[in-house]
Amino acid sequence: MRFWALLLGIMTAIGLSVGIYFTQATPLYVATEPVLERGGNADRGRGIFFAGGCASCHATPGQSDPLKLGGGLELKSPYGSFFAPNISPDPDDGIGRWSTTDLVNAMQAGVSPQGEHYFPAFPYTTYAHAKVEDIRDLMAYLRTLEPVRGRAPAHTLKFPFSIRRAVGVWKALYFDRSPINPDPAQTDEWNRGRYLVEALGHCAECHSARDLLGGIESRYRYAGGPDVEGHGWVPNITQHKDGIGDFSKSDIVALLKTGELPEADSVSGAMMAVVRNMAKLSDDDLSAMAEFLKSLSARPSPPKPPK
Ligand code: HEC
Numbered sequence: 001m002r003f004w005a006l007l008l009g010i011m012t013a014i015g016l017s018v019g020i021y022f023t024q025a026t027p028l029y030v031a032t033e034p035v036l037e038r039g040g041n042a043d044r045g046r047g048i049f050f051a052g053g054c055a056s057c058h059a060t061p062g063q064s065d066p067l068k069l070g071g072g073l074e075l076k077s078p079y080g081s082f083f084a085p086n087i088s089p090d091p092d093d094g095i096g097r098w099s100t101t102d103l104v105n106a107m108q109a110g111v112s113p114q115g116e117h118y119f120p121a122f123p124y125t126t127y128a129h130a131k132v133e134d135i136r137d138l139m140a141y142l143r144t145l146e147p148v149r150g151r152a153p154a155h156t157l158k159f160p161f162s163i164r165r166a167v168g169v170w171k172a173l174y175f176d177r178s179p180i181n182p183d184p185a186q187t188d189e190w191n192r193g194r195y196l197v198e199a200l201g202h203c204a205e206c207h208s209a210r211d212l213l214g215g216i217e218s219r220y221r222y223a224g225g226p227d228v229e230g231h232g233w234v235p236n237i238t239q240h241k242d243g244i245g246d247f248s249k250s251d252i253v254a255l256l257k258t259g260e261l262p263e264a265d266s267v268s269g270a271m272m273a274v275v276r277n278m279a280k281l282s283d284d285d286l287s288a289m290a291e292f293l294k295s296l297s298a299r300p301s302p303p304k305p306p307k
């Protein structure tokens, strides 16, 4: 009896420590990092802001100014609803008191200044690949924007998805924050495009199918899948015949700039919000993104559910 009680005790202790180990939130920088706090070019940061599509989620809904980052947009998911927070420079309701180090920890480690995990509805799984210099410039830009009062509603997530600590397990399974190193076998244009698409544009976050726990299934990365908000289907953007194999590079640039598809139709919904951001990028950047997209190997789309 004693033996079993002891064994149970030991097993519980091991279970708890493994649990605590995997669920603790580890920031990249524990203290404010002086190098990150100096400088920062707001003009360059504006480019990072639009390439990263921050306004699509954080702009206050119901008004047209993409630079009013009061938050409040509802993002539906199979786990419940997330509400994008206020990231304007307001010191009380926004991130006005944040250091650049705080923003780096949020975007590259998915950890808040309070030391908690962020939910990956905030696509830090993509931004983790961004260069810290770019995040420093982005912070310089965010600080130039208008402070907006008011906080977004709290997320309404179903149990157990509401437990922030559990995001630690999710991160152990899916979060890869390795940097995107330039591939010397590819052109500078391709490398620039890859960086814009994979470290900022978060195209794969929508254009991929996910497994039951919400991780992107690698075989369906860029091959499209059901919309996470539960309505419709996000198209395949690989070079497969179901994808955009028949789009030329200039077709892709035109689409990102104007929303117009080659057959004189145009994209709608979530993609139109992406286009509003992409339209702010230079033609060289859009062309680089198109160059990278044209190199994605053809992957068949995941099976569609019966209608
Ligand atoms: C797809 C929607 C989406 C996009 C795009 C997005 N975010 Fe967020 N962001 C969120 C959500 C949702 C949260 C809340 C996460 C949580 O509570 O765990 C969040 C949280 C944050 C936070 C933490 C705020 C706080 O009060 O703790 C910051 C900072 C932030 N985002 C900055 C950015 C920046 C900068 C960009 C662009 C590079 C960006 N986000 C793009 C959805 C998004």
Ligand code: HEC
Binding pocket: 197, 201, 202, 203, 204, 205, 206, 207, 233, 234, 235, 236, 237, 243, 244, 252, 255, 261, 266, 267, 268, 269, 270, 271, 274, 278, 289, 293
């Ligand atoms: C928030 C989700 C979301 C993000 C992020 C997103 N897309 Fe889309 N995209 C969509 C949806 C939804 C459609 C379908 C729009 C329609 O049919 O009207 C679409 C359509 C497209 C199409 C047209 C495909 C076709 O065959 O009609 C291309 C190309 C495309 N997206 C490329 C991109 C690129 C490049 C990025 C990254 C910069 C990106 N998307 C980011 C949701 C997204």
